[in-house]
Amino acid sequence: MSFTFTQENIQEVAEKLWLTHSDKKIWAFYAPMGAGKTTFIKTLCNEVLKSKDIISSPTFAIINEYESTVADKIFHMDWYRLEDEDEAIQTGVEEVLMGGYLCLVEWPEKAPMLLPEDTLFLEIDILSESERMIFEKK
Template identity: 60%
Template sequence: MDAIFNQDGLREVARLLWKEGKQKKVWAFHAGMGTGKTTFIHALCEELGVKDAVSSPTFAIVNEYESPVAGVIFHMDWYRLKDEEEAIQAGIEDQLYSGSLCLVEWPEKAPGLLPDDTFHVHMEALDENTRRLYTLKETEKKLT
């Protein structure tokens, strides 16, 4: 998938991404600061029927939501983690391997904890209002 969108197209891109990745339980969102990872995850959770307030788990590390479509969703923000050991101490592995949908911001902080079948989502800011979101096919991942 490769999509260029602004705020008006956010929910549609979230819907299309869910269609592509719904078989995967762990999604890793790769993007720089201020790109809109949390905003996108909020739109995805709305698409999945989450009624809870969706917010950045920067300080809590993990927020838990309930979806009528996806069941339990763990929204993780690993930005403040120092390393994989700190993630393990925080119990991240239990959630990653729980069978529930896990949406991970800043997966670069503990990449060794991600399952092999993680769905990698890349985002970039093209300008102040426009974002690009893309995923790579398995063959492309091996080449990069």
């Protein structure tokens, strides 16, 4: 399943993905720099999951925690600055992933061995300056 989106319909696509995959606790987002991983996650958290918190990129914090009226707690992780699995474990990523809460992971390729088999692997491709495609990565 794939969806093409722009800023005008990103919420609709986030809603469809949530309806289809709300049973998945870990969502891993693969995409090049500037493809819109954080933008998509912000839309998902704010508009679909009704986060009570301000959504921001956890690039320096590695992990941000948000409260939600739909998904209880949400953990938003950005692994861009991590060197490897060992550093991820030292920062507490592994415990968060196993905590049973929704985890949205940017740059999962930095520590792929920490992701369980039932992770939802998503890829975002840049189609044009304003258009993206998101699809389940096999």
